[in-house]
Amino acid sequence: MENRFRQATGQVLAPLKELLPALESLYTDVHAHPELSMQEQRTAGLAAERLRAAGYEVTTGVGGTGVVGVLRNGPGPTVMLRADMDALPVAEATGLPYASTVTATDREGRTVPVMHACGHDMHTTWLAGAATLLAQARQAWSGTLAAVFQPGEETAEGARAMLDDGLYKYFPKPDVVLGQHVMVASAGEVGGRTGTITSAADSMQIRLFGRGAHGSMPQAAIDPVVMAAATVMRLQTIVARELSPNEAAVVTVGSLQAGTKENVIPDEAVIKLNVRSYDPQVRTRVLDAIKRIVNAEAAASGAPKPPEFTMLDSYPLGVNDGSASARVGAVFRDYFPPARVHQTGPTSASEDFGSFGQEWQVPAVFWFIGGTDPDTYAKAKAAGEVNKIPSNHSPFFAPVLHPTLETGVETLVTAALAWLAGDAAAGADKSADGHADEQADAHGHGHAHGHAHGH
Numbered sequence: 001m002e003n004r005f006r007q008a009t010g011q012v013l014a015p016l017k018e019l020l021p022a023l024e025s026l027y028t029d030v031h032a033h034p035e036l037s038m039q040e041q042r043t044a045g046l047a048a049e050r051l052r053a054a055g056y057e058v059t060t061g062v063g064g065t066g067v068v069g070v071l072r073n074g075p076g077p078t079v080m081l082r083a084d085m086d087a088l089p090v091a092e093a094t095g096l097p098y099a100s101t102v103t104a105t106d107r108e109g110r111t112v113p114v115m116h117a118c119g120h121d122m123h124t125t126w127l128a129g130a131a132t133l134l135a136q137a138r139q140a141w142s143g144t145l146a147a148v149f150q151p152g153e154e155t156a157e158g159a160r161a162m163l164d165d166g167l168y169k170y171f172p173k174p175d176v177v178l179g180q181h182v183m184v185a186s187a188g189e190v191g192g193r194t195g196t197i198t199s200a201a202d203s204m205q206i207r208l209f210g211r212g213a214h215g216s217m218p219q220a221a222i223d224p225v226v227m228a229a230a231t232v233m234r235l236q237t238i239v240a241r242e243l244s245p246n247e248a249a250v251v252t253v254g255s256l257q258a259g260t261k262e263n264v265i266p267d268e269a270v271i272k273l274n275v276r277s278y279d280p281q282v283r284t285r286v287l288d289a290i291k292r293i294v295n296a297e298a299a300a301s302g303a304p305k306p307p308e309f310t311m312l313d314s315y316p317l318g319v320n321d322g323s324a325s326a327r328v329g330a331v332f333r334d335y336f337p338p339a340r341v342h343q344t345g346p347t348s349a350s351e352d353f354g355s356f357g358q359e360w361q362v363p364a365v366f367w368f369i370g371g372t373d374p375d376t377y378a379k380a381k382a383a384g385e386v387n388k389i390p391s392n393h394s395p396f397f398a399p400v401l402h403p404t405l406e407t408g409v410e411t412l413v414t415a416a417l418a419w420l421a422g423d424a425a426a427g428a429d430k431s432a433d434g435h436a437d438e439q440a441d442a443h444g445h446g447h448a449h450g451h452a453h454g455h
Contacts, residue, residue: 008140008421009335012133012413016406023129023405026050028098030121034087034114036104037152038161040065043085043124047149050128054135056147059170063161067149070171071135076143077175077419081412082353083120083127084153090115093395118392119182119371122399124149126180126408133413134420141420146171148356156201156313159355168360176324177364178415179353180408184391185370186377188403190332190411191342192367194325198318199250199276200283201350206231206271206294207308210301215263225258227301228269231294232256235273238289249286250276250348276348278317315350321363328365331418335410344368349392365415369408371399 026046035043044065051058051069059068065085091113092100102114116122131147148167152158185191208231210224232253239249251273258269273290277283294307332341347368357364370377372389380386390396 005331005334005417005421008137008417009414011140012137012417013410015136016129016133016409019129019132020402020406023125023409024401026128027121027125027401027405030124031096031116032098032100032102034100034102034116034121035085036089036106036112036114037086037155038064038157039104040085040151044149044151047085047124047128051131051147054132056131056135057170062167062170063151063158063163063165065151066158066162066165066167068162068167068170069131069147069149071131071138071145071147073138073144073420074142076141078144078146078172079416079419080146080148080171080174080177080356081127081130081416082148082150082177082179082356083123084150084158084353085120085124086152086154086158087114087116087120088118088154088393089113090117090393090395092117094398096398115395117394117397118154119397119399120153122182122371122404122408123180125405126412129405129409130412130416133409134416141417143420144171145416145420146174153352156315156352159352163355163359167356173360174356174362176321176419177353177356177360177362178328178412179351179364179366180411181349181351181366181368182371182392182399182404182408183347183349183368184372184377184386184389185368186374187370187372187400188374188407189340189342189370190336190367190407191344191370192320192325192329192365193343193345194320194322194329196278196317196346197320197366198315198351198354199278199346199348200280200317201313201315202275202277202283202287203312203314204273204275204290205310205312206273207310208269208271208294208298209303209305209307210265210267210269211304212267213265215265218265221265222302222304223265224267224269224301224303225265227297227303228256228258228271230301231271231297234293234297235290238286238293242285242289243282247282248278249282250274251286251290252276272312276350278346280317315352316354316358318351318354318366320365321357324363324365327418328367328415331414332411335414367411369404369411371404373400 056069089112092115150158210222213221255272259266
């Protein structure tokens with residue numbers, strides 16, 4: 001690793017310890033005031049405030065509530081750093097002194113509890129910290145830095161909304177797009193891989209139509225409850241019997257709703273399901289199989305009309321660029337002790353982060369950072385009970401503040417400097433030779449403990 005990268009890293013990160021109290025205050029504030037997807041007005045305001053104070057050109061309202069901060073610091077590459085800001089309709093049960101008691105109105109007009117159950121409050125704080133430190137040490141690097149605070153990740157619409165709103169207008173086409181996520185793993189550990197890092201995800205609603213009747217006269221009905229039950233059971237055979245053991249996919253029926261009374265056969269049933277996949281051809285086969293099975297079960301039941309399919313959301317396959325991943329992995333291995341940097345397999349979690357790199361056809365790298373108390377994680381691992389640790393989307397999900405907070409700032413800064421610190425880039429590439437297949441930006445403990453619907 002070139003001396004310049006190490007010097008730049010030292011200069012930029014030197015004030016981190018002094019900045020931590022302010023970052024901790026920001027984190028607890030955002031955690032206590034979560035906002036639903038595409039409603040992140042307050043959080044966006046806090047992000048914009050931090051960026052303006054650091055000297056960035058700031059644009060708000062991009063793609064709804066997105067915030068873009070741009071710092072032009074002479075000639076050189078353009079690096080985009082991304083964090084997501086939205087929370088989930090989950091009632092917090094962590095018992096933390098800064099736990100959320102917030103409720104909000106969702107798109108259906110329902111009052112729901114809101115919680116940062118996926119760690120986006122940590123992501124927002126990480127990016128605010130990294131952007132501040134890089135702005136304070138401009139003498140250490142050269143180029144253009146874009147800090148993007150994205151809304152609506154949980155609903156798979158925020159990245160697309162920002163791109164459709166002309167995100168490209170605010171800074172030059174980036175040379176690389178970088179992002180990260182807090183997950184269940186020992187706090188302070190970093191991990192990832194070259195190639196596929198997050199799964200593609202597709203969510204679908206299916207309406208099955210029957211004919212209602214009195215529960216005492218089933219002969220007068222076409223029962224959508226039985227139709228739906230048969231459909232759910234048959235859908236399980238897609239992965240079990242239509243895919244090779246060497247292929248991976250997940251089909252989950254997360255909701256089945258029909259009827260309101262025990263002695264009334266309803267007119268229709270609604271199924272909501274989610275599909276995860278790692279290969280475009282497998283994805284197509286699974287989605288086609290779902291439609292084939294649903295239509296066949298409806299026909300077998302004598303349904304009065306064909307089922308109605310509605311796509312709810314779709315996340316792209318997350319793929320880390322080989323060369324860029326090697327460069328990021330090299331600087332992580334140079335900065336962190338070896339025991340803190342790991343390689344992982346692809347995770348079944350999903351993200352819309354990949355939309356940025358795909359839109360511009362530029363390299364993108366995404367990695368994971370552990371947020372679990374190290375002693376808790378070590379004991380759970382020794383007992384074979386890691387799956388019992390509250391994971392993302394759990395009402396008990398609560399990353400420990402330290403060293404999770406400082407680690408995420410350090411990773412964003414070091415990854416950005418792999419491009420922005422001039423000849424450090426060449427040194428990083430040289431250090432990465434032969435390591436492309438052992439890229440080390442995420443979890444290192446097998447599959448990450450995946451998010452639910454939004455991830």
